[in-house]
Amino acid sequence: MDVLFLSRLQFAAATLFHFLFVPLTLGLSFLVAYMETKYARTGDEMYLKMTKFWGKLLIINFVMGVVTGITLEFQFGTNWSRYSAFVGDVFGPLLAIEATVAFFLESTLVGVWIFGWNKISKWAHATVMWLIAISSSISALWILVANAWMQHPVGYTIRDGRAELTDLSAAIFSKFAILEFLHTISSGYILSAFFVMGICSYHLLKKQNIEFFARSFKIALVFGLIFSFFEAIEGDIHGADVAVTQPAKMAAMECHWETKSKAPVFLFAWPDEENERNSIEIGAIPGLLSFLAFKNFDAEVIGLKEFPKDERPNVLITSMAFKIMVGLGTLFCLLTLTGWFLRNRLLEYPLYLKIMLFSIPLPYIAASMGWIVTEVGRQPWIVYGLMKTQDAVSPVSTIQVFTSLAAFILVYGLLGVIGFYLIAKNASKGPVA
Amino acid sequence: MVLETIWFFLWGLLWAIYFVADGFDFGIGCMIPFIGDNELEKRKMYNAIGPVWDGNEVWLITAGGVTFAAFPLVYAVMFSTMYTPLMLILFGLIFRGVAIEFRENEDSKAWKLSWDICMCAGSFLPAFLFGVAFANIFKGIPFDCNGIFYGDLLTFINPYSLLGGILFVLLFIMHGALWLTIKTDGNLQQKANDLVLKIWPTLLTAILVFVAASRYATDLFANYQKQPMFYIVLLFAVAAILAVRIFVHHQLYWRAWFASAITIFSCTFFGIIGLYPNMFPSLIDPSYHLTAHNASSSPLTLTIMLIVVLLFVPVVIGYQVWAYILFKDKVDEKELVY
Numbered sequence: 001m002d003v004l005f006l007s008r009l010q011f012a013a014a015t016l017f018h019f020l021f022v023p024l025t026l027g028l029s030f031l032v033a034y035m036e037t038k039y040a041r042t043g044d045e046m047y048l049k050m051t052k053f054w055g056k057l058l059i060i061n062f063v064m065g066v067v068t069g070i071t072l073e074f075q076f077g078t079n080w081s082r083y084s085a086f087v088g089d090v091f092g093p094l095l096a097i098e099a100t101v102a103f104f105l106e107s108t109l110v111g112v113w114i115f116g117w118n119k120i121s122k123w124a125h126a127t128v129m130w131l132i133a134i135s136s137s138i139s140a141l142w143i144l145v146a147n148a149w150m151q152h153p154v155g156y157t158i159r160d161g162r163a164e165l166t167d168l169s170a171a172i173f174s175k176f177a178i179l180e181f182l183h184t185i186s187s188g189y190i191l192s193a194f195f196v197m198g199i200c201s202y203h204l205l206k207k208q209n210i211e212f213f214a215r216s217f218k219i220a221l222v223f224g225l226i227f228s229f230f231e232a233i234e235g236d237i238h239g240a241d242v243a244v245t246q247p248a249k250m251a252a253m254e255c256h257w258e259t260k261s262k263a264p265v266f267l268f269a270w271p272d273e274e275n276e277r278n279s280i281e282i283g284a285i286p287g288l289l290s291f292l293a294f295k296n297f298d299a300e301v302i303g304l305k306e307f308p309k310d311e312r313p314n315v316l317i318t319s320m321a322f323k324i325m326v327g328l329g330t331l332f333c334l335l336t337l338t339g340w341f342l343r344n345r346l347l348e349y350p351l352y353l354k355i356m357l358f359s360i361p362l363p364y365i366a367a368s369m370g371w372i373v374t375e376v377g378r379q380p381w382i383v384y385g386l387m388k389t390q391d392a393v394s395p396v397s398t399i400q401v402f403t404s405l406a407a408f409i410l411v412y413g414l415l416g417v418i419g420f421y422l423i424a425k426n427a428s429k430g431p432v433a
Numbered sequence: 434m435v436l437e438t439i440w441f442f443l444w445g446l447l448w449a450i451y452f453v454a455d456g457f458d459f460g461i462g463c464m465i466p467f468i469g470d471n472e473l474e475k476r477k478m479y480n481a482i483g484p485v486w487d488g489n490e491v492w493l494i495t496a497g498g499v500t501f502a503a504f505p506l507v508y509a510v511m512f513s514t515m516y517t518p519l520m521l522i523l524f525g526l527i528f529r530g531v532a533i534e535f536r537e538n539e540d541s542k543a544w545k546l547s548w549d550i551c552m553c554a555g556s557f558l559p560a561f562l563f564g565v566a567f568a569n570i571f572k573g574i575p576f577d578c579n580g581i582f583y584g585d586l587l588t589f590i591n592p593y594s595l596l597g598g599i600l601f602v603l604l605f606i607m608h609g610a611l612w613l614t615i616k617t618d619g620n621l622q623q624k625a626n627d628l629v630l631k632i633w634p635t636l637l638t639a640i641l642v643f644v645a646a647s648r649y650a651t652d653l654f655a656n657y658q659k660q661p662m663f664y665i666v667l668l669f670a671v672a673a674i675l676a677v678r679i680f681v682h683h684q685l686y687w688r689a690w691f692a693s694a695i696t697i698f699s700c701t702f703f704g705i706i707g708l709y710p711n712m713f714p715s716l717i718d719p720s721y722h723l724t725a726h727n728a729s730s731s732p733l734t735l736t737i738m739l740i741v742v743l744l745f746v747p748v749v750i751g752y753q754v755w756a757y758i759l760f761k762d763k764v765d766e767k768e769l770v771y
Contacts, residue, residue, distance in 0.1 A: 088505020
């Protein structure tokens with residue numbers, strides 16, 4: 001185990017853990033803002049109770065997102081110093097702008113929202129939650145622009161042995177960045193909808209606070225339905241863009257070895273990376289990959305063999321993560337569509353409610369798989385085509401990284417258990433009168 | 434050149450604001466297990482910083498982000514050489530943050546005590562280590578032209594850096610105690626008042642000893658000898674801390690707190706001015722020093738970031754001041770959240 005491997009493991013663990021909390025903040029804040037606006041407009045106490053109940057879960061989740069986010073910002077320096085020195089001129093501003101423009105507002109206003117119930121009017125209080133919701137999505141925008149730059153670097157030049165910014169708007173408005181942003185925030189909105197629908201299902205199955213949870217369910221359902229379908233369409237466009245910008249990743253996602261036209265999609269494939277082929281291929285749909293990538297069944301899709309062996313990502317991990325993500329995404333469309341038809345008779349369908357309850361973890365898994373596709377699929381590059389991950393790592397000692405990784409696993413493990421326990425506890429308690 | 438110098442001082446400014454803003458949160462965190470006699474007093478202490486601590490912490494994220502954006506090489510070498518101390522700071526901040534939010538969620542004594550301990554350790558550790566880290570930066574770090582560090586954890590532990598750590602902790606405890614005098618009343622306020630009086634002489638001594646020690650342990654004074662008018666920052670620090678004592682005597686707590694803020698600010702700038710143009714001096718060879726000029730970003734990036742900061746930081750300060758004014762009143766027993 002060397003510094004490179006340990007640092008990668010540490011960054012993966014810290015990012016995936018951080019992203020267990022970020023998506024819920026992204027989506028639930030909008031749902032709470034909507035509920036609170038309903039309260040301000042109608043004066044209906046039910047909406048106030050909703051705001052407080054879901055808001056409480058949001059706040060517990062929020063603090064976990066905050067504390068795990070700070071470590072990420074500093075890990076570029078601690079563990080990836082050669083990367084930071086090489087790309088800081090382009091990458092640094094994106095992180096700095098995120099904090100200055102968005103995260104400040106979000107964090108300051110969360111305090112105002114928690115403590116401000118009797119200090120500001122109910123309209124002002126609802127506005128504060130809207131601003132929290134909007135600024136958290138803007139925050140995500142900057143972080144994802146930064147990540148997208150690592151996937152598809154634009155707007156820079158190499159000068160004095162480092163990447164220097166030449167065009168900030170090219171980086172911000174790159175097609176890849178916009179697609180990645182839309183894809184990621186939608187995953188957060190879907191996750192939040194399933195989180196709310198799952199908890200509602202739990203209470204509806206127990207036949208408690210029926211009115212409260214049936215109404216909450218419907219609010220989340222609309223949100224989830226819209227974004228599940230949006231995500232499917234957006235994902236298709238995003239995938240087509242990856243085929244152009246990151247052909248090696250695309251080929252790995254689909255276990256596609258030989259460059260050819262009428263490239264197929266396999267329902268299931270097990271790659272044999274040693275022999276550059278698939279040892280198992282089930283359910284080939286000819287031409288589908290060509291069509292998905294280039295909207296033409298005859299289009300030629302570049303295969304993995306075009307890339308030297310040391311410039312291919314891990315095919316097994318990338319393809320499995322991709323398949324799971326797409327499968328779950330499809331399931332979310334089906335579940336929310338079913339929900340739409342049952343929305344006024346939820347209590348008559350306990351099986352559906354049970355499925356929704358046990359679906360709570362699924363969007364979490366889908367989001368993690370998405371990040372694994374994005375990041376593992378980019379390897380061996382840390383900045384695609386520009387800098388390799390192995391050249392990016394800090395000149396620090398193995399024992400330091402080993403110790404910090406152990407601490408991360410221990411502390412995050414502990415906090416994860418406590419955090420989710422508190423969320424579950426407050427969720428199952430139901431609304432307080 | 435000018436742009437780099439502007440950025441150097443903006444960089445210092447952001448750290449100074451961070452220490453002023455999160456300093457009192459750290460101070461109150463450190464003292465929670467010791468001066469809160471009962472559950473109600475402890476809760477009042479959590480609620481005294483509850484509405485603002487999270488916004489305060491973002492100044493650190495901004496200071497870190499700006500280091501990355503404006504001085505990528507400093508960001509890279511500083512944080513990788515100080516790997517373990519920085520990790521300890523980050524873990525401290527994690528525990529501090531969750532302690533504030535999680536503590537109220539269970540009623541058992543053991544639960545609350547555990548989070549009080551996390552709060553205390555998670556406040557003390559960053560407060561102390563920021564002091565240790567900056568003192569070491571003033572002193573210089575053994576690293577070469579490739580940013581490779583020739584030392585270990587013990588390298589950071591020396592009399593001067595420990596003094597820096599103690600100074601930071603004392604500054605923040607006084608700052609926190611003064612915030613408590615503003616936000617509470619009765620017995621708790623009295624205790625906070627007494628604490629300020631008790632640590633004040635030690636803090637004054639610590640400041641003077643640290644400044645004197647800097648004369649021998651660092652090159653900070655070179656800039657002051659070149660340009661004696663900069664000594665004014667030391668004058669500010671001493672005047673401000675004397676003012677704290679006077680204001681506390683007259684129970685003008687808001688003014689005392691502002692004077693304490695100026696003390697922290699001046700102490701930070703004493704170091705920043707002395708450091709210029711160095712940002713991360715090397716003990717091995719002065720030619721390895723990372724400076725505002727050899728470690729900075731391109732003029733384009735510095736210009737863009739300058740526009741962003743000049744545009745948004747005043748806005749941030751604006752709404753943060755609004756939030757402070759909104760929660761300026763004493764903590765109300767009937768409206769406790771945490």
